[in-house]
């Protein structure tokens with residue numbers, strides 16, 4: 001098969017790859033996107049749908065707020081529904097330490113332009129009279145929203161296609177070779193792609209590509225556990241989220257209760273399979289019922305998890321390669337790539353086309369892993385199951 | 396001692412349990428229902444004295460055999476064990492217990508809200524089948540049942556689904572269920588007002604060579620037809636079901652008739668107050684999938700079955716037997732249960748060396764039954780070709796109220812539609828409700844295949860995710876896990 005030439009080739013059709021393809025195509029660039037499965041078939045299509053602003057790493061706030069503005073106009077932009085819903089987000093403090101955290105964040109996020117409202121038990125009881133459990137205080141953020149993640153990446157891909165982007169599903173990239181100032185990609189189906197610029201947006205698999213170009217990272221895969229109940233009458237308009245992430249739930253537009261809760265679990269990375277350890281079901285259901293005992297009549301329909309890439313410092317890699325001109329990385333989104341996804345795509349398009357982006361993203365550079373990172377085991381212990389911690393080598 | 400877990404107390408599970416226990420294996424037999432017997436040979440609850448001879452006719456002997464085997468198996472055997480140590484393994488029957496997941500050689504169960512875990516050395520999945528459904532406009536009206544549902548109401552509850560009942564579709568259960576009703580209905584002042592078979596009679600004739608693989612069953616089938624005629628039940632072949640009519644609002648909500656085209660293409664209508672319909676069976680294969688079995692497409696049945704070797708091995712330490720891996724009926728299920736149990740014994744190092752005459756006979760039965768069932772698949776053809784012409788507004792997924800048009804639309808989206816069933820599910824919620832696609836999955840797959848325009852293409856399959864059936868959110872382990 002003869003090699004097709006393109007300006008930009010993208011490896012991985014998750015939200016990051018699809019959004020970048022769209023913003024590049026919107027600016028008239030020729031794009032080929034290679035996705036070995038279906039677009040949005042991995043992390044991007046199975047996530048909780050939380051567009052959470054509260055509690056983000058502060059250095060991520062400009063990116064997150066830029067993303068939220070994009071989300072707010074996205075259905076008009078792409079011409080189809082992604083079930084965007086400005087639900088608002090209630091961060092619930094279950095102990096004094098949580099309470100201190102949300103209070104600190106309340107002051108810290110303001111300079112970035114995010115307003116949160118601190119609520120005492122009385123105010124909480126007024127607005128969420130059914131809420132039980134050891135709730136100490138809470139923080140309310142009205143601008144936080146949700147989407148139906150299953151719809152997002154396909155919508156971006158369709159819109160990109162309509163602008164001429166070449167989105168190839170079922171095509172796996174198997175080898176990359178440098179060719180002149182560009183790259184030659186070989187694919188499992190025998191096809192080849194020649195490109196000037198290459199984007200590595202391969203999700204949890206991005207580490208292998210970076211490593212090939214002399215940029216090893218401590219990326220590892222894990223799965224956040226998701227449960228969903230049958231639909232019930234509307235009682236909840238917002239996302240309820242324990243500050244430590246031990247329990248997170250919301251009611252979907254259809255009426256189901258979608259439930260998540262840390263710690264994340266190991267996944268079968270080699271075989272690309274992920275299943276919820278059966279015992280997690282009862283644990284997470286019990287935590288949900290502690291806060292919402294009135295849901296005890298419901299039944300659980302389904303459980304799933306996904307394969308997401310994480311770094312020990314819990315922020316992604318976004319930016320140019322430091323070894324290879326023309327190569328860009330955006331992978332390992334540490335469980336919060338949905339919310340920032342549109343802005344990441346926009347910034348990458350700017351970096352690729354203009355050589356710069358107005359959004360500060362330097363802290364996500366891959367060069368931070370040039371020196372060994374030390375992971376904070378105490379912090380990560382709440383986020384990942386023990387067997388995973390041992391693998392990360394957190395100390 | 397080795398421990399075998401068996402899921403499903405139908406003919407396959409009961410036979411596997413008996414075979415394993417007789418050779419000293421400890422058996423835990425898990426059954427979601429309250430009693431043993433399975434779909435075909437269920438026992439009515441104590442106190443409900445059903446006239447079994449009248450109900451079952453010629454099936455009475457087989458029903459008695461299976462029930463007797465089940466009773467012998469689950470009777471307290473303590474005394475026996477004390478007198479003959481090592482004679483046989485224990486059998487623990489756990490009724491009312493759902494096996495909802497399998498992971499790392501452990502079966503996860505739920506019984507009355509309590510979660511439990513059972514580790515196994517061998518796992519026999521004998522979870523049976525349910526009706527396969529092709530939607531007909533009006534199929535969600537009150538008073539419309541599946542053939543199996545109508546049978547269950549009768550055999551498990553002693554209830555009839557209506558006073559004037561139409562049986563329709565294409566299924567080995569069609570004439571059986573109709574005749575069981577016809578036998579029981581009279582006393583209750585009810586009537587079977589018609590049997591509408593959607594397969595042309597000529598197809599049955601063409602299936603004859605395969606059906607002759609089990610001449611006894613073929614005769615039985617012809618006997619059913621004759622018995623219905625004797626009772627004056629009108630039977631029509633080669634019809635196309637147009638709609639179940641009626642209203643789903645208000646006092647008199649319910650089905651009031653079946654509209655169909657007869658073999659000559661004329662529009663006809665039968666008045667009724669209940670309908671039972673179905674198009675063959677579909678395997679309950681989700682647990683096998685979770686246990687690690689691959690699924691294989693069978694073009695005769697146009698369905699996916701767990702891939703297995705000749706003895707039912709489908710994954711390490713996991714065996715499948717009965718309707719859940721190969722639609723075959725009760726006799727095939729018994730044979731497969733025996734064969735799978737022997738495979739498990741061999742793998743556990745408990746084979747007794749010699750050739751077991753029972754085993755040889757079981758293999759012969761299974762081979763004959765398989766051929767017979769291939770004949771039945773033709774004689775009662777799954778009307779996959781209906782999918783292309785089905786009206787857009789017909790509901791396909793009743794849990795989530797998803798229409799045929801919505802499923803089709805996801806494929807035909809001009810800006811780039813979906814080409815795979817699980818993606819269609821993600822886009823339009825078909826199969827996302829309580830039944831998790833167990834009932835709409837076959838039809839949705841055909842609608843997608845038809846919309847893709849490739850008649851030869853294999854229809855897809857919805858992937859299994861635990862729990863295989865809904866769990867109460869209050870479900871909790873006996874002892875809290877840390």
Ligand SMILES: Cc1cc2nc3c(=O)[nH]c(=O)nc-3n(C[C@H](O)[C@H](O)[C@H](O)COP(=O)(O)OP(=O)(O)OC[C@H]3O[C@@H](n4cnc5c(N)ncnc54)[C@H](O)[C@@H]3O)c2cc1C
Nearest residue numbers: 012014016036044047048050173203306333336337338339
């Ligand atoms: C269960 C779950 C819940 C989550 N909840 C939230 C949430 O509520 N809010 C939030 O903001 N984030 C959430 N996240 C995180 C978010 O979903 C991810 O960060 C985001 O989707 C990452 O997008 P991505 O494009 O980098 O990765 P992915 O979606 O994983 O896409 C990477 C793609 O690359 C493809 N690929 C890899 N290698 C190759 C190759 N060689 N050739 C071709 N294709 C290749 C893969 O097939 C895959 O489709 C959650 C994640 C999970 C798993």
Ligand SMILES: Cc1cc2nc3c(=O)[nH]c(=O)nc-3n(C[C@H](O)[C@H](O)[C@H](O)COP(=O)(O)OP(=O)(O)OC[C@H]3O[C@@H](n4cnc5c(N)ncnc54)[C@H](O)[C@@H]3O)c2cc1C
Nearest residue numbers: 403405406407427433434435494523543717718724725728
């Ligand atoms: C609705 C229906 C009605 C039928 N009626 C007749 C009839 O009248 N006469 C006849 O000869 N044949 C009938 N059949 C044909 C049937 O193929 C055989 O009679 C026979 O029942 C097949 O045996 P089996 O052991 O494979 O499965 P089954 O008899 O179906 O037994 C499977 C058992 O597994 C249990 N089970 C399934 N999943 C789980 C789980 N996750 N956890 C716990 N338990 C589980 C079920 O409750 C069931 O009792 C019927 C089939 C169906 C589906």
